[in-house]
Amino acid sequence: MIARKSDCDLEQLSAVLLSPLDETTYSERHSAVTQHLDHCSYCRQQLEQLAADQRWWDDARQTLCDLQSDPTTAFSTTPANHAPPSSHSPDDASREPHWVRGLLQRSDDPRALGDIDGMSVESVVGQGGMGVVLKARDSSLQRFLAIKLLSPMLAGSGAARQRFFREARAAAAVVHPNIVPIYAVSAERSLPYLVMPYVAGGNLQHVLDADGPVALERSLSIGLQVAEGLAAAHRQGIVHRDIKPANLMLDEGGFRILITDFGLARALDDATLTGSGLLAGTPQYMSPEQARGAAIDHRSDIYSLGAVLYAMATARPPVRGDSTLELLRRIGEESPKSIVEINETYPLWYERLVQLLMAPQVDQRPQSAEQVTELLRGALAHARSPHQVPLPVQLRSATGGRFELPTIASAIGFLLAILALIVGAWLMVSPQPHRSPKAAAQKQHKQDALSIESEVIALPDILMTEDWESVLLEQLLLSNEQELGRLRQELGNEPSTE
Amino acid sequence: MLVPDTRISLLQRLHDRGDSSAWVEFCEIYERAIHRLALKYGLQDADAREVSQDVLLTVSRRIHLFEIDGRGQFRGWLATIARNATIDQLRKNRRRQTFGQPLLADALESLESDALQSFELEAHREQFRWAAIQVQAQVTPQSWQAFWLTAVEGKAPDGVAKQLKLSVGAVYVARCRILAKIKALVEPFREELP
Numbered sequence: 260m261i262a263r264k265s266d267c268d269l270e271q272l273s274a275v276l277l278s279p280l281d282e283t284t285y286s287e288r289h290s291a292v293t294q295h296l297d298h299c300s301y302c303r304q305q306l307e308q309l310a311a312d313q314r315w316w317d318d319a320r321q322t323l324c325d326l327q328s329d330p331t332t333a334f335s336t337t338p339a340n341h342a343p344p345s346s347h348s349p350d351d352a353s354r355e356p357h358w359v360r361g362l363l364q365r366s367d368d369p370r371a372l373g374d375i376d377g378m379s380v381e382s383v384v385g386q387g388g389m390g391v392v393l394k395a396r397d398s399s400l401q402r403f404l405a406i407k408l409l410s411p412m413l414a415g416s417g418a419a420r421q422r423f424f425r426e427a428r429a430a431a432a433v434v435h436p437n438i439v440p441i442y443a444v445s446a447e448r449s450l451p452y453l454v455m456p457y458v459a460g461g462n463l464q465h466v467l468d469a470d471g472p473v474a475l476e477r478s479l480s481i482g483l484q485v486a487e488g489l490a491a492a493h494r495q496g497i498v499h500r501d502i503k504p505a506n507l508m509l510d511e512g513g514f515r516i517l518i519t520d521f522g523l524a525r526a527l528d529d530a531t532l533t534g535s536g537l538l539a540g541t542p543q544y545m546s547p548e549q550a551r552g553a554a555i556d557h558r559s560d561i562y563s564l565g566a567v568l569y570a571m572a573t574a575r576p577p578v579r580g581d582s583t584l585e586l587l588r589r590i591g592e593e594s595p596k597s598i599v600e601i602n603e604t605y606p607l608w609y610e611r612l613v614q615l616l617m618a619p620q621v622d623q624r625p626q627s628a629e630q631v632t633e634l635l636r637g638a639l640a641h642a643r644s645p646h647q648v649p650l651p652v653q654l655r656s657a658t659g660g661r662f663e664l665p666t667i668a669s670a671i672g673f674l675l676a677i678l679a680l681i682v683g684a685w686l687m688v689s690p691q692p693h694r695s696p697k698a699a700a701q702k703q704h705k706q707d708a709l710s711i712e713s714e715v716i717a718l719p720d721i722l723m724t725e726d727w728e729s730v731l732l733e734q735l736l737l738s739n740e741q742e743l744g745r746l747r748q749e750l751g752n753e754p755s756t757e
Numbered sequence: 758m759l760v761p762d763t764r765i766s767l768l769q770r771l772h773d774r775g776d777s778s779a780w781v782e783f784c785e786i787y788e789r790a791i792h793r794l795a796l797k798y799g800l801q802d803a804d805a806r807e808v809s810q811d812v813l814l815t816v817s818r819r820i821h822l823f824e825i826d827g828r829g830q831f832r833g834w835l836a837t838i839a840r841n842a843t844i845d846q847l848r849k850n851r852r853r854q855t856f857g858q859p860l861l862a863d864a865l866e867s868l869e870s871d872a873l874q875s876f877e878l879e880a881h882r883e884q885f886r887w888a889a890i891q892v893q894a895q896v897t898p899q900s901w902q903a904f905w906l907t908a909v910e911g912k913a914p915d916g917v918a919k920q921l922k923l924s925v926g927a928v929y930v931a932r933c934r935i936l937a938k939i940k941a942l943v944e945p946f947r948e949e950l951p
Contacts, residue, residue: 275930276937289930296926303929310933311940316908319936322885323909383814391810410788410810542801 267299268292272306371396376445378404378454394457403457404442420451427453430521433495437488439508439519458517460509463567467504471574472602475609476642478571481507483635484516485564490628493557497521500555502563503544504570543576547592547619558621561631565616565624572609573601577617608654612638615653767946768831771820784813786887790879791839797875798843804850808842815842836876880946888942892935899923903931 271292371379378395393406431441443454508517546562549555569577577595598610618624625631637651770779788809795805893901906917918925
């Protein structure tokens with residue numbers, strides 16, 4: 260059937276647009292209009308113009324097309340998993356999502372901001388990448404709590420939300436004096452939250468910002484506690500993924516360290532990684548494999564712990580850059596500026612310790628947090644009484660360093676090769692003056708040996724001395740020292756080798 | 758009725774402390790807009806998120822001080838808070854870092870000159886996005902697809918009708934109704950929070 264002009268009814272078209280969105284009723288009521296539109300291109304145009312002018316159609320295409328790839332947005336072929344934002348029925352309102360102010364129920368305590376599930380909220384203590392942290396009092400147990408609310412932006416993503424719960428539950432299972440325990444995980448509300456004890460001393464980042472570098476013994480003690488906490492978590496298969504000073508809480512005295520936000524970095528990854536092309540978390544402390552987006556395991560935490568040890572000695576992160584991309588490029592490609600140069604109160608072996616943990620190659624790091632614990636315990640004992648307790652073997656010589664090892668090995672190899680040549684030359688050349696010249700082959704040998712001799716001038720003299728072995732050894736060690744000194748200078752002066 | 762009454766402005770509802778849903782709506786739209794603005798000025802993701810939360814918290818503390826009759830001022834006010842928080846964060850990062858000085862100067866300069874304009878642009882996008890999510894939740898997946906495939910992906914209605922097993926007329930009805938509803942949700946932002 261071809262529509263005639265007399266069929267066209269603009270009022271009917273408007274009615275289609277104005278009727279409520281409830282689909283079951285409109286489809287029946289407007290079936291005549293729908294059928295008419297099957298054929299009438301005039302009315303199709305009219306309907307489109309009535310709906311919105313061209314500017315809106317353009318907006319729809321540009322704005323929504325752009326946001327489609329954003330995983331925190333619920334656009335897909337299935338209906339949004341969002342709760343409707345507003346509801347006027349009081350029943351619904353009590354189950355409504357809230358943010359900070361809106362979240363809280365009226366409290367009996369006039370000093371409190373409000374209540375949340377029976378906990379009386381005293382103040383907002385901070386906000387991080389995850390959301391807002393509230394300080395609350397648990398009236399039944401008379402203790403202070405920290406409530407960590409997931410931000411609406413993250414709560415809107417189904418994947419981030421699910422992972423948030425999964426990781427939080429797994430982390431809650433790890434009980435250790437150096438890990439902030441999780442008392443509860445709430446999924447009831449639209450904005451999920453975690454409940455944990457309120458830790459009074461702030462975090463390590465605050466300390467570094469306010470006071471600058473930490474003293475050697477304290478650095479080692481903090482590092483040791485973090486390693487112990489990590490060992491406990493790793494035993495249960497939980498990788499932190501975001502070890503950094505801001506995630507290390509200090510108790511009131513400032514001596515005990517508690518690791519917080521276990522596994523939560525992964526929940527953030529889901530919300531931000533694929534869509535924006537950016538990484539969640541702070542890349543300064545990230546392992547190279549994590550920065551590359553490759554698979555990571557517990558040894559990534561070991562790298563990050565090394566970066567924290569670096570930051571405690573220098574009050575700055577090992578890698579610096581203005582943009583995330585720049586940072587990610589630098590991680591693992593450049594060796595950080597020498598600690599000893601920034602803070603001369605630190606010994607060289609501390610630098611070796613940090614280099615060991617921050618080895619770019621995963622298998623060059625200590626392979627478990629337990630090993631790091633052992634190492635740090637030994638280092639701490641040595642730092643406390645250097646004359647009674649020897650330094651752990653791994654930290655003793657420069658051969659533990661990641662740059663020095665291959666160079667020194669090749670230097671020694673080179674010197675040994677020369678030594679072999681010299682010995683060979685000496686065996687052939689020096690005895691010969693006592694014998695008469697023989698065949699042409701021997702002549703040839705002699706010429707070769709002489710050309711070698713001319714290159715290593717001083718050596719035949721050494722070989723003539725009585726204990727030539729020890730003199731040669733001394734010579735070797737000397738050049739070794741010079742090589743080392745040169746290397747140190749190189750590393751110190753030029754932090755960016757690339 | 759599921760779609761909020763568009764006659765009540767979000768700003769009015771924010772003033773009214775009893776209306777907690779206004780905060781969620783506000784955060785859903787502006788947290789993202791602020792976040793994107795902060796990223797644009799070179800902050801890392803974690804810092805940008807901190808900035809956006811910082812701004813929301815400031816707004817929640819000061820919204821009662823904001824004069825509702827001051828027409829046309831609200832987003833300007835919000836943009837100023839967002840700009841200041843971004844600058845603070847850039848400075849804070851600067852204290853911890855030493856190189857890349859020119860980048861900071863550039864960022865600050867562009868922040869001074871076009872923060873409001875950029876923020877408007879981001880806010881505009883987020884309002885549209887937010888409205889689309891609201892509407893999507895209230896229509897059948899089939900209708901949403903009819904809208905999405907034709908209006909966003911630009912496919913021909915005839916083909917989409919076949920694909921979705923709908924009549925061509927139904928595809929037109931769905932796409933026009935959905936855009937009209939999105940427009941109805943976005944317009945109040947433009948009118949009342951100009």
